[in-house]
Amino acid sequence: MASVSLPKQRKARTSSKVWDRAGNIGVLIMGSIVVLIVATIFIFVGSQAFQTFTVDHISPGTFFFSKDWLYSQGTLVLTAGSISLVLLGLLIAVPLSVGIAFFITELAPPWLGRILRSIVELFLGIPSIIFGLLGVAIVIPLVKNLINSVAGDKYFTTGDGIFAAAFIVAFMVLPTITTISVDSIAAIPRELREGSLALGATRWQTILKTLLPASLSGIMTGVILGAARIIGETIAVALVIGGSPQIFGIDHLKNGQLFIGTTSVMTTQIFHDFPNQATSGPILDSLWTLSFLLLSISAVLVFVSRAITSRSVYK
């Protein structure tokens, strides 16, 4: 009886082996496509980016630090703008996100923690164009009234600028920092909490002196990915940043008007200028150089965040 069914079985086994091999190769190809896409982006954008230096013969020093480049502004306005926006945005976002993360893990009853986490994650789903329009409708008037009442001058600022932008990007990165922090706090073993409480520490002391240091690497990962998101944010920032060619801080201080704060960042400059450019030319090339800079910054920040995560003790 066995000898009758044997060839059939063998055939079935061979065909399933062929399928197994095909499936293995198929998913490997899909994985390779993803790597290929990223490599293509780097090569294509890079090939345009370096024309600034190779074809247009502009030295990197001139490109990044001279004011005689890119409409007599220099790209320093833009890089300085991006860095200031990241710092100001994180200044608002980090305390808020980390506070909420500790609330969810340490204070809230489980049902409330779940609801709050869902709300925070829903923030991630709100499109940037909506954030931008809300910025125009709500945040700009808010900033305007606040600064003008402090300055005692109704016409001191129109409200658009880096402060309104920082406020908006803070809410955009809040879910990123919060969820990563929640995960890393939740990964801390119970014994650490119990040990601290058993020694007589209050809950706040436990959070500040035990849980915060223990989850710091996780929180830092969130902060770095948040920074990457702020640097890359375009539409929401473009609607509120004001678009003036002033280096935030330095130029404003010179005019004694730090809190007016209209400036430009890398993304918004590319966003506004790219559609107006011809198919070639030094200005277009410079926009590609800035784009490649954005891409490189993302890659570096990802690299740093991975390095931090791999050093963390509790996962």
Next chain:
Amino acid sequence: MSASSIATTKTVEARAKIAANRRARARIYDRIATGTLWGLAGFITLVFLYIVTYIISKGLPYISRDFFTSGNPAIGIAAQLFNTFYLLILSLLIMIPIGIGAAIYTSEYAQNQRFLRILRFAVETLTSAPSLLIGLFGFLFFVANIKIFSVGPITVHGMGLQFSRISGALALAVLNVPWLLRTSEDALRAVPGALREASLAAGATKWQTTLRVVIPAAIPGLVTSILITSGRVIGETAALIFTAGAGGSVKDAFNLGLNRPGETLAYHAYSLYSEPSTNSEGLRAGTSLVLIVLVLVINISARVLGNFLNNRFAGRRA
């Protein structure tokens, strides 16, 4: 001697007092901190509710039947609504085989640690790359047909697909495939190893195990990950401005032409802001309302459906 013992008692008392003070202070700080954290949680909830009610109350007066059914961009958003879903479906068709296929590779097959590390780095870089940049890349590679670069005798040109739905869908796929990959990898990894071992022990090949055991068990998670990715696709603007272009013509509204420009809701909301006309404020309020309702419905149902299917299919709680 007695004097020194009194002094000792005093220091002991003084020390006890200091310790008590310190404890009291710690308790006050604890109260303040607890209050602050509750305040933060309340604040963020209020901000979220404010955003949603603000958009809904602003947009509601402009919602009418014509608003949904008219393909004329001066009256309604039918064309943009159609394009939004058309581009969503197109991009999912491109994304799902690549994203879920690669997720199967990383969660089930990957053995080459070096390739896996490269893949993960690529995915994370693509996740945090600005959508603007993907838009520019899409413009260069998909839209334009100019020479990009040449290596020796080989010259690479753009695909020359023009500002079109297919260019837009390709850019959306590039932008969101890492999200789909990561979320579906999580879904596949959540399937208990015992199921795989049982299937392999019963003589199934790895592929049979993946196809008939792992994927069915991961369906709830995969559906959730596709829905969450869809929410992101629908809200995308920056990448589409340089790829899908604006197509305001009523004539093109409902044909399926891949080579036609396709303006989505999110892009429409932006262009109503950047190029205002007489009634663009109302149209923008209405468009924002539809957009946020769509995104919230998709994201909330992703959660609810994920939990529901999880209990139903996999017979375990999330």
